Amino acid sequence: MFSDVNWTVFFMQLFFGLALGSIFVLLASGLSIIYGLLDVVNFAHGTFAMLGAYAVFVAVSLSGSFAVGIISAVAIVALIGVLVELFLLKPLYGKDPLLPLLLTFGLSVAVPDLVKIVFGLTGKPVAYPEGLSGATLAGPLILSNYRLFIIVFTLVILISLWLFLKKSDLGMIIRAATRDSLMVQVLGTNTSRIWTIGFALGTGLAALAGAIAVPMLAATPDMGVEMTMTAFVVTVVGGLGSLGGAIVGGLLIGVIVAFTSLVAGEYSNVAMYFCMAVILLIRPRGLFGESGRE
Amino acid sequence: MKRKTGTTVSRRNFLKGAAIGGAALAGGGIPFIVRMAHAKEGVVKYGTMHPLTGPYSALGTDQRNATQLAVEEWNAKGGVLGHKIEWVHRDDQLNGAVALRRVKELVEEEKCGFIGGTLSGAISLAINEFANKNRIPYVAYCQSDMVLGSDQGKYGFAFMVIPYSAALATSKYAFEKLGKKWFSLTADYRWGQSLLEGWIWQSQQMGGQFLGNVYHPLGATDYSTYLTRIMAAKPEVLVMNNLGADQTAAIKQMSELGLTKSMKVVCTKTAMTTMKEAGAAYDENIMGGMTFYWGLKDKYPGAKKFMDTYMKKFGQPIEQDGESGYVATNALFMAMEKAGTVTDKEKIVAALEGLKYTLTKGPEVVRACDHQREQSYLLVKGKGKKAQGWDLADIVAEIPGASIIMSCEDNAKKLPFANVKLP
Numbered sequence: 029m030f031s032d033v034n035w036t037v038f039f040m041q042l043f044f045g046l047a048l049g050s051i052f053v054l055l056a057s058g059l060s061i062i063y064g065l066l067d068v069v070n071f072a073h074g075t076f077a078m079l080g081a082y083a084v085f086v087a088v089s090l091s092g093s094f095a096v097g098i099i100s101a102v103a104i105v106a107l108i109g110v111l112v113e114l115f116l117l118k119p120l121y122g123k124d125p126l127l128p129l130l131l132t133f134g135l136s137v138a139v140p141d142l143v144k145i146v147f148g149l150t151g152k153p154v155a156y157p158e159g160l161s162g163a164t165l166a167g168p169l170i171l172s173n174y175r176l177f178i179i180v181f182t183l184v185i186l187i188s189l190w191l192f193l194k195k196s197d198l199g200m201i202i203r204a205a206t207r208d209s210l211m212v213q214v215l216g217t218n219t220s221r222i223w224t225i226g227f228a229l230g231t232g233l234a235a236l237a238g239a240i241a242v243p244m245l246a247a248t249p250d251m252g253v254e255m256t257m258t259a260f261v262v263t264v265v266g267g268l269g270s271l272g273g274a275i276v277g278g279l280l281i282g283v284i285v286a287f288t289s290l291v292a293g294e295y296s297n298v299a300m301y302f303c304m305a306v307i308l309l310i311r312p313r314g315l316f317g318e319s320g321r322e
Numbered sequence: 323m324k325r326k327t328g329t330t331v332s333r334r335n336f337l338k339g340a341a342i343g344g345a346a347l348a349g350g351g352i353p354f355i356v357r358m359a360h361a362k363e364g365v366v367k368y369g370t371m372h373p374l375t376g377p378y379s380a381l382g383t384d385q386r387n388a389t390q391l392a393v394e395e396w397n398a399k400g401g402v403l404g405h406k407i408e409w410v411h412r413d414d415q416l417n418g419a420v421a422l423r424r425v426k427e428l429v430e431e432e433k434c435g436f437i438g439g440t441l442s443g444a445i446s447l448a449i450n451e452f453a454n455k456n457r458i459p460y461v462a463y464c465q466s467d468m469v470l471g472s473d474q475g476k477y478g479f480a481f482m483v484i485p486y487s488a489a490l491a492t493s494k495y496a497f498e499k500l501g502k503k504w505f506s507l508t509a510d511y512r513w514g515q516s517l518l519e520g521w522i523w524q525s526q527q528m529g530g531q532f533l534g535n536v537y538h539p540l541g542a543t544d545y546s547t548y549l550t551r552i553m554a555a556k557p558e559v560l561v562m563n564n565l566g567a568d569q570t571a572a573i574k575q576m577s578e579l580g581l582t583k584s585m586k587v588v589c590t591k592t593a594m595t596t597m598k599e600a601g602a603a604y605d606e607n608i609m610g611g612m613t614f615y616w617g618l619k620d621k622y623p624g625a626k627k628f629m630d631t632y633m634k635k636f637g638q639p640i641e642q643d644g645e646s647g648y649v650a651t652n653a654l655f656m657a658m659e660k661a662g663t664v665t666d667k668e669k670i671v672a673a674l675e676g677l678k679y680t681l682t683k684g685p686e687v688v689r690a691c692d693h694q695r696e697q698s699y700l701l702v703k704g705k706g707k708k709a710q711g712w713d714l715a716d717i718v719a720e721i722p723g724a725s726i727i728m729s730c731e732d733n734a735k736k737l738p739f740a741n742v743k744l745p
Contacts, residue, residue: 285544
């Protein structure tokens with residue numbers, strides 16, 4: 029059976045998996061909200077996360093504070109999201125559903141090139157925030173303070189998001205519009221504004237994921253590609269348009285990647301896609317996908 | 323008015339879209355615009371390939387700039403034997419299939435008589451095969467196995483060290499100065515495995531204690547999940563056989579857990595871009611191997627001249643992958659001068675064999691038996707928070723080329739590494 033060391037390894041791996049999964053959750057919940065509300069398959073989702081990472085770099089360089097960095101990243105990218113929705117996506121509504129997909133795909137190619145022109149080909153570093161560096165010892169476990177922060181922070185964001193969607197008037201309208209936007213419109217609500225807000229919310233969450241991931245990596249122009257793919261995998265596993273699905277899917281994928289890294293490191297990326305394939309075979313609508321959706 | 327009612331994106335379309343987009347992302351790139359060209363009389367036509375898009379575009383750009391500088395310098399002094407040099411380059415996207423298409427364009431459409439470049443060892447093997455089949459001299463800029471065993475060819479020349487030499491140089495230093503208990507983190511592809519073979523072989527020779535290896539896929543973003551095993555093994559030296567974003571993320575996440583303080587990290591090959599991207603995490607506990615660092619300009623007049631001109635033109639120092647391109651391009655034209663011809667490829671190849679020159683480091687030679695540039699390997703260590711601008715590292719040691727190059731006989735048979743068993 030497991031020796032003590034093996035249990036230590038097990039819990040360490042679980043911890044790392046949950047921290048990794050938390051970032052996936054933020055990424056995927058944004059994608060899920062955008063898809064649920066706007067029916068837009070946002071292929072530039074990782075690109076918005078990348079912009080979040082660069083926004084953190086700029087804000088931290090100017091202010092020296094990581095908190096300011098995160099807040100500015102979300103604000104700036106959500107604002108970019110508003111502009112994209114208003115001026116680029118809106119004209120495509122009601123036309124071929126593949127058009128928004130092509131548009132966002134175009135953004136995912138063009139925006140990184142713009143970033144290269146502005147920031148150069150070499151990535152930009154963001155240091156771990158001063159107060160969150162180092163590790164906490166819990167018995168034999170060495171828990172990185174920053175990863176603990178990621179898990180707690182994600183939890184706080186998700187609870188806030190849940191309260192917002194369940195308890196606030198706006199949240200209720202968003203949920204209603206996700207189910208039946210025509211009816212919401214008939215009842216006298218300007219759904220056009222709701223879509224703008226929804227897109228800003230989704231891209232803001234993507235920025236948040238990029239922002240908290242960047243100290244562990246570096247802000248690079250091409251980092252968005254991988255993040256888009258991950259967000260899609262998690263969304264497909266969890267179920268389209270379902271926030272609960274994004275949460276469970278994200279954590280599940282994070283933990284699967286973590287344990288695959290332990291036993292067969294070279295397959296850690298493959299494991300994610302394998303998991304998606306299995307889910308698609310046995311439960312095509314994803315873990316929490318609504319049965320109403322095809 | 324709104325699409326909610328009529329044209330809802332179904333799950334099927336979502337997946338279809340995801341698949342199309344995924345394929346497009348993986349394939350990448352913009353359609354290439356074909357330009358027809360004809361060989362001009364009396365012009366030396368040189369074509370190169372570099373990854374100018376994608377994650378390694380910074381290194382690809384260095385290669386391109388270095389080639390441009392070398393060609394301009396030769397043209398400024400009247401070309402080669404009075405013939406003007408015309409240089410064309412292509413983006414190979416660090417993709418083997420794309421690179422093969424590009425090299426065909428360079429040779430068949432652009433009528434290049436000589437080819438060079440590439441940043442990936444795997445791609446260099448494919449280009450080398452093409453070059454030998456078509457009898458076109460090829461100078462590779464990257465670490466490559468093309469000088470080993472059956473991959474050796476008459477027309478291919480490698481201007482960066484082979485992976486084994488990089489591993490021998492770094493491992494020898496590590497076992498002598500840093501500790502004998504080692505663990506490795508290796509990118510799961512041929513280059514990473516070649517480095518690991520080098521380390522294992524050296525470990526056997528020097529009585530090292532190999533505690534284990536973890537393979538990771540190219541482009542893994544999370545390394546914490548690999549670190550658990552490393553923490554449990556408690557090595558004195560952690561070896562990184564990876565590059566680029568992989569190396570950056572691994573270093574950052576090791577520093578996050580304080581691991582860089584409890585063990586020395588040795589990157590068999592590292593880069594200035596990695597130091598830039600890792601920032602303060604790339605500190606004095608991190609060492610890395612390089613064939614060239616701009617700091618060499620304090621040691622060699624050739625390096626000083628090269629770096630001063632390059633900095634003036636491009637505003638930043640060059641990476642090793644660019645420096646090898648500068649040397650390769652120069653060596654090719656020097657060989658033409660030595661051979662007294664710009665057209666007779668057999669004579670030019672013969673002149674490249676055994677070519678002696680002093681360019682960016684000490685005196686070097688292109689070894690005749692296996693077409694490999696014999697050169698030193700540097701070990702640098704990071705400066706962490708003290709790094710400023712491009713002052714990113716200190717040179718710790720320069721290991722002479724003669725001590726890390728394998729014998730002609732061994733290279734022909736791929737020994738001794740062919741016998742190493744990988745975990």
